[in-house]
Structure formats: structure tokens, C-alpha cells
Amino acid sequence: MSSLTSLIQELRALEGVRVWVDAPLAPFTTIGTGGKADLLATVIDAESLVATLSAVEAHGASWVTLGAGSNFLVADDGYPGVVIKLDDSFSYVQGVPPVPASGAEPVSIVVGAGLSLARLATLVAEAGLSGLEFACGIPGSVGGGIAMNAGAYGCCMADIVEAVEMVTASGAGWRSTQDIHWGYRSCRLPGQVIVTAIRFKLVPGDPAVITERQREILRKRRAVQPQGVRTFGSTFKNPSGGAAGRLIEAAGLKGVRQGGAEISRVHANFVVNLGEATTADVLVLMNLMRAEVLRTSGVLLEPEVKLLGADFPWESPATHLGRPSEADG
Numbered sequence: 586m587s588s589l590t591s592l593i594q595e596l597r598a599l600e601g602v603r604v605w606v607d608a609p610l611a612p613f614t615t616i617g618t619g620g621k622a623d624l625l626a627t628v629i630d631a632e633s634l635v636a637t638l639s640a641v642e643a644h645g646a647s648w649v650t651l652g653a654g655s656n657f658l659v660a661d662d663g664y665p666g667v668v669i670k671l672d673d674s675f676s677y678v679q680g681v682p683p684v685p686a687s688g689a690e691p692v693s694i695v696v697g698a699g700l701s702l703a704r705l706a707t708l709v710a711e712a713g714l715s716g717l718e719f720a721c722g723i724p725g726s727v728g729g730g731i732a733m734n735a736g737a738y739g740c741c742m743a744d745i746v747e748a749v750e751m752v753t754a755s756g757a758g759w760r761s762t763q764d765i766h767w768g769y770r771s772c773r774l775p776g777q778v779i780v781t782a783i784r785f786k787l788v789p790g791d792p793a794v795i796t797e798r799q800r801e802i803l804r805k806r807r808a809v810q811p812q813g814v815r816t817f818g819s820t821f822k823n824p825s826g827g828a829a830g831r832l833i834e835a836a837g838l839k840g841v842r843q844g845g846a847e848i849s850r851v852h853a854n855f856v857v858n859l860g861e862a863t864t865a866d867v868l869v870l871m872n873l874m875r876a877e878v879l880r881t882s883g884v885l886l887e888p889e890v891k892l893l894g895a896d897f898p899w900e901s902p903a904t905h906l907g908r909p910s911e912a913d914g
Contacts (some may be wrong), residue, residue, distance in 0.1 A: 653701065
């Protein structure tokens with residue numbers, strides 16, 4: 586019996602775990618490209634997650650966790666390992682006041698890692714809790730927001746997190762935010778862990794004021810970012826003292842296409858799937874964006890999107906830097 590077959594049988598015997606073999610991953614990402622995973626496993630609680638990680642690691646299989654699939658790019662050849670997803674049971678909020686909060690003391694709430702960041706921002710605004718306004722337009726899950734220290738408009742997750750519940754093959758436990766190494770659009774967690782819950786510290790405020798602040802943020806985002814398209818969001822991190830989108834636009838790359846992918850005409854730091862894009866198409870454009878910005882501005886851009894199942898093209902010495910054709914207009 587092969588190791589993979591044995592792992593499949595072991596996972597299927599676990600309570601609270603569902604398993605799919607040769608699972609397509611493109612439907613689970615916002616860009617909508619990429620191949621299959623050897624296995625996709627969903628778990629309903631921390632206990633089933635511990636058991637899953639224990640089995641996967643005992644078999645020596647590689648694994649990753651997948652949230653809402655934003656900021657995520659899967660290789661066309663897929664991922665030769667196990668992809669673990671949290672079930673809807675991880676989409677919860679505890680500790681939100683039944684009426685709008687008042688007073689000056691901060692309020693702590695506990696949020697499941699599977700909840701949508703945008704949904705959470707709406708819920709706390711209605712409860713009169715301030716601090717998550719910046720997240721109202723960020724796609725993805727709360728757990729994914731922790732993994733990349735999601736942020737916007739001068740604020741980020743690190744500013745409001747008190748503690749994080751993490752699960753390993755050995756068990757579950759809470760860790761203080763002081764045990765986490767936060768960076769710009771990055772978060773280095775201690776060891777091989779999966780975030781399952783977060784405790785936030787928020788400040789009471791006027792629900793109307795908080796809601797209006799969120800509406801203003803959403804208006805700004807809609808004015809400058811592509812809407813109604815498949816994309817993983819920002820392609821590259823903003824370099825120190827600059828904006829990746831402006832550098833890519835200055836390199837003359839807006840509207841450049843490769844196959845079914847295009848560098849957005851609205852915001853140059855977004856790559857969009859026009860309908861039939863492959864991950865290879867996206868990577869050609871990313872390689873071009875990085876090379877042209879380095880040539881024209883002397884700035885080396887670093888990816889914000891995570892790539893699963895392959896290396897970025899600039900990590901290969903044999904990469905061809907040819908320029909795709911530019912769209913008409």
C-alpha cells in the first residue's frame with residue numbers, strides 16, 4: 586500500500602475530517618488559476634485539525650493551509666501534498682457587545698480564523714467597535730489576514746491583535762502577539778502552525794462614525810482598484826518610500842496581456858484573469874513587471890502574492906524575459 590493511499594485511509598477514518606483526492610484548487614482561489622492538490626482535507630474543529638496534522642506529518646507529507654484563496658497563486662501543475670482548509674465552523678465571533686459599546690476601555694473579542702475580514706469589519710462597526718475599519722475592503726479570511734499581516738491606509742493586523750490560537754500536530758494553544766514576528770505584509774509564526782482563532786482589542790466608538798469611515802475607505806478602493814474581476818489583489822509589496830503600482834505604471838505596463846491574463850488598466854499592481862488565464866500567464870506578467878521596474882526605476886519588487894507548487898520565474902536562472910504583446914487601446 587502506498588504512503589498516499591495509507592494517509593487517505595487514515596484521514597477518512599478521523600471524525601470531523603473530509604478528504605478529496607486530486608482536488609482542483611483554482612475554484613478555491615480568487616484569481617481562479619492553477620492545478621490540483623494530491624489531497625484536500627477540511628476540518629471542523631481544533632481536535633480534528635490536530636489529528637489531521639499528526640497523520641500528515643507522520644506520513645512525511647508536505648502540507649499548507651488555504652483560507653479564502655486571496656493573495657494566493659497555485660502552479661498549473663498543482664501541489665504535490667495536502668491542502669488543509671478550516672470548515673465554516675471556524676467562522677464565528679465571540680465577545681461582541683449586544684448593544685453598541687460605550688466607555689473608554691478597549692473591548693476584547695475572539696474571532697474564528699475562517700471568518701471573512703470584510704464581514705468582521707461590518708459586525709464590529711455595527712457594535713460600535715473601532716480598529717478594523719482598514720479591513721473592510723480587504724478580501725480573504727481573518728486567518729489569512731494574520732498570515733500576511735494584512736493592512737491598508739496606515740493600519741495593519743499587528744496593531745489590534747492581542748493573541749492568536751495556533752494548532753500543531755501536538756495540540757492547540759494561545760500565544761501572545763509578542764511571540765509573533767510581524768513585518769510589512771508578513772507574519773512569521775513560531776514553527777509549523779495553523780491559526781484557528783484570534784483575540785482582537787478594539788476601541789468603543791460611535792457606530793455611525795465607524796460605518797461612515799468604512800464607506801469612505803470602500804469608495805476610495807473602488808475608485809482606484811479593479812472591480813468585478815478575478816484577481817489575487819496586490820501583486821507586489823510596496824517598496825520603502827514608494828508604491829509598486831506607480832512604478833509598474835511608469836514602466837508602461839498597464840494593459841499588457843499574456844494569454845488570458847492582463848496587467849490591470851485600473852491599477853498596475855493588479856493582475857487580472859480575463860477568463861481563460863493560466864498561472865503560467867500570470868507568472869510571465871509578474872516576471873515582466875519585476876524586470877521592467879528594476880530596469881526603469883532601479884527598484885527590485887518583492888511579491889505579495891504567495892505561490893504554491895512552484896518557484897517564481899526570477900528564481901530560475903533560465904528565465905526568459907520576453908515582453909508579451911500589449912493590448913490594443
